[in-house]
Amino acid sequence: ITVVGHRGAPAYAPENTLPSVDKAAELGFRWVENDVQRTKDGELIVLHDTTLTRTTDVEQVFPDRAPWNVRDFTAAEIARLDAGSWYNP
Secondary structure (H helix, E strand, O other), X not given: OOOEEEOOOOOOOOOOOHHHHHHHHHOOOOEEEOOEEEOOOOOEXXXXXXXXXXXXXXXXXXXXXXXXXXXXXXXXXXXXXXXXXXXXX
């Protein structure tokens, strides 16, 4: 049996981040699986969901851009979002 950390260790650090991957390794996971989405300008970002609502503050930063699909935002716009300030190692 191979146990894989999906998105790292999201119960301990923001999913799909290096701290999450590091925590998964610390917990003994040998493999981590991440998901990739393409932005409006063709860049790839590591994100499980096709929308930005669950993991970022996109609704506050861009309130008039519903339904907040990754494909509707440029990489620069996504870089403005908060996706893990709650985490303080």
